[in-house]
Amino acid sequence: MDxxxxxxxxxxxxxxxxxxxxxxxxxxxxxxxxxEQWRRWQQIRDVMHPGPASSGRVDAHGLDxxxxxxxxxxxxxxxxxxxxxxxxxxxxxHRWRWSAAALVMLSLGVGFGAGAGWESGDDPVVQDVAxxxxxxxxxxxxxxxxxxxxQHNSVGAGRGSMGYARLVSVAGHAY
Amino acid sequence: xxYPLLMPCRSRATLATLMLTLLCLALPVSARAEGAxxxxxxxxxxxxxxxxxxxxxxxxxxxxxxxQSMQIAHRFRDxxxxxxxxxxxxxxxxxxxxxxxxxxxxPDQGRVRLDQVVPSGPFAExxxxxxxxGDRWYDTRxxxxxxxxxxxxxxxxxxxxxxxxxxxxxxxxSDTGLLVxxxxxxxxxxxxxxxxxTSLTLTDDFPEDAFTLPGKGRETRRMPTDGTNAVPGPAAxxxxxxxxxxxxxxDWRLGWRPDGFEPAATPPSARQHAVAYSDGLASFSVxxxxxxxxxxxxxxxxxxxxxxxxRVRDSQDHRYRITVVGEIPPEAARxxxxxxxxxxxxxx
Numbered sequence: 301m302d303x304x305x306x307x308x309x310x311x312x313x314x315x316x317x318x319x320x321x322x323x324x325x326x327x328x329x330x331x332x333x334x335x336e337q338w339r340r341w342q343q344i345r346d347v348m349h350p351g352p353a354s355s356g357r358v359d360a361h362g363l364d365x366x367x368x369x370x371x372x373x374x375x376x377x378x379x380x381x382x383x384x385x386x387x388x389x390x391x392x393x394h395r396w397r398w399s400a401a402a403l404v405m406l407s408l409g410v411g412f413g414a415g416a417g418w419e420s421g422d423d424p425v426v427q428d429v430a431x432x433x434x435x436x437x438x439x440x441x442x443x444x445x446x447x448x449x450x451q452h453n454s455v456g457a458g459r460g461s462m463g464y465a466r467l468v469s470v471a472g473h474a475y
Numbered sequence: 476x477x478y479p480l481l482m483p484c485r486s487r488a489t490l491a492t493l494m495l496t497l498l499c500l501a502l503p504v505s506a507r508a509e510g511a512x513x514x515x516x517x518x519x520x521x522x523x524x525x526x527x528x529x530x531x532x533x534x535x536x537x538x539x540x541x542x543q544s545m546q547i548a549h550r551f552r553d554x555x556x557x558x559x560x561x562x563x564x565x566x567x568x569x570x571x572x573x574x575x576x577x578x579x580x581x582p583d584q585g586r587v588r589l590d591q592v593v594p595s596g597p598f599a600e601x602x603x604x605x606x607x608x609g610d611r612w613y614d615t616r617x618x619x620x621x622x623x624x625x626x627x628x629x630x631x632x633x634x635x636x637x638x639x640x641x642x643x644x645x646x647x648x649s650d651t652g653l654l655v656x657x658x659x660x661x662x663x664x665x666x667x668x669x670x671x672x673t674s675l676t677l678t679d680d681f682p683e684d685a686f687t688l689p690g691k692g693r694e695t696r697r698m699p700t701d702g703t704n705a706v707p708g709p710a711a712x713x714x715x716x717x718x719x720x721x722x723x724x725x726d727w728r729l730g731w732r733p734d735g736f737e738p739a740a741t742p743p744s745a746r747q748h749a750v751a752y753s754d755g756l757a758s759f760s761v762x763x764x765x766x767x768x769x770x771x772x773x774x775x776x777x778x779x780x781x782x783x784x785x786r787v788r789d790s791q792d793h794r795y796r797i798t799v800v801g802e803i804p805p806e807a808a809r810x811x812x813x814x815x816x817x818x819x820x821x822x823x
Binding site for chain 2: 433434435437438441442445446448449452
């Protein structure tokens with residue numbers, strides 16, 4: 301596990317575990333090492349945040365984890381179903397309880413692999429474009445759209461640097 | 476006076492207790508601690524704070540399985556924003572901004588200077604206002620205190636009330652209101668993008684060359700970000716090869732957009748034709764150009780929270796490519812793209 305990854309983990313330690321760490325973990329080629337690291341990480345977390353597990357926080361040991369995550373999943377699905385049945389707006393608070401712990405265990409244990417379900421189409425109406433299939437000119441076109449959108453965001457809508465961060469991220473990815 | 480904090484640490488157990496005490500102090504507390512300040516008041520500070528706070532730091536930005544670390548310096552001086560954004564790993568992308576003048580140094584393209592896009596008068600007001608009724612489009616909640624990059628921050632969740640926008644979670648630095656962390660989530664609770672400072676210094680003190688362009692790279696061309704260089708009407712010649720020189724069509728209109736999205740950016744051309752819309756949190760841009768043979772395929776591309784939806788449409792003898800780019804769900808982008816109609820001589 302490289303220093304940068306450790307640094308990221310370290311930077312995340314005093315915060316809640318989050319998607320960023322999850323993504324980095326998932327992109328690591330040695331998944332066994334990742335699980336070991338995750339276990340150590342979780343132990344440290346247990347020391348730092350003692351007491352009963354908060355909602356969505358799960359233990360990294362054994363099958364109970366997956367069961368717990370499934371339970372959380374089912375619970376969220378039920379919540380959504382009941383909300384839909386009562387024709388009320390979706391209860392927002394349930395969305396926020398997804399902890400990185402749950403996501404990591406989903407990824408490692410239940411097969412929500414890196415990238416899976418990420419850019420694949422879950423909307424049958426909209427056809428997906430595989431970014432990796434774009435040639436250089438098409439990438440340039442994509443970058444141009446993102447650049448201009450970033451410009452609209454930053455200057456027009458006063459959104460600061462976020463739009464550029466998005467752009468630079470893509471530029472770094474593409475080349 | 477909290478007694479344990481003053482005790483010398485004689486044993487590991489005492490040290491652990493001390494650490495835990497400190498940690499507990501840093502844990503999120505009830506929103507009541509914020510006094511009268513509401514989520515709406517915090518959000519109202521967000522926009523100005525993004526521009527008028529001076530700071531430098533490093534933030535990580537993740538979307539999909541990509542993680543980028545970026546260094547940022549941001550100064551607000553004499554009413555003008557100066558900003559420099561440098562990618563820390565991979566590539567050499569860099570963006571330097573002085574006011575509305577933005578130069579982007581991309582590894583493959585040399586420098587690209589962006590033409591100005593200004594918010595038009597009445598629209599600017601709409602943008603400022605848009606956060607206030609945010610409750611109409613987002614279920615907004617103040618979730619209490621947190622710590623990000625060593626700074627105290629308030630955490631605010633904004634859950635989308637319809638399927639045309641994503642849910643957001645924002646952390647704002649307590650003193651300045653600066654956005655120090657954010658997440659965008661889809662309807663299933665998946666985090667699509669994550670932005671977070673890992674180090675942050677609030678300061679006005681910058682080196683002289685903090686905002687000057689690097690010597691490397693050459694300025695290759697100006698990139699139009701608006702309709703000023705566009706030849707209006709379907710007579711515009713398609714087939715140009717340079718991706719930076721595409722003709723922008725100006726003679727279209729948007730027949731539908733999700734509720735709450737107001738015009739946010741218009742090109743400085745006379746037509747006052749909005750090209751970007753925002754609901755105060757999310758935004759999308761619409762591009763209409765003559766179709767070219769080597770355009771990106773039709774359909775949707777997703778990079779984290781950003782959707783790029785393209786479709787080609789025939790209007791009499793001409794083919795147009797309509798592209799919607801924004802931090803909105805693919806279904807919303809598709810509906811927006813389909814609501815674009817051509818007008819004028821070639822319109823249908």
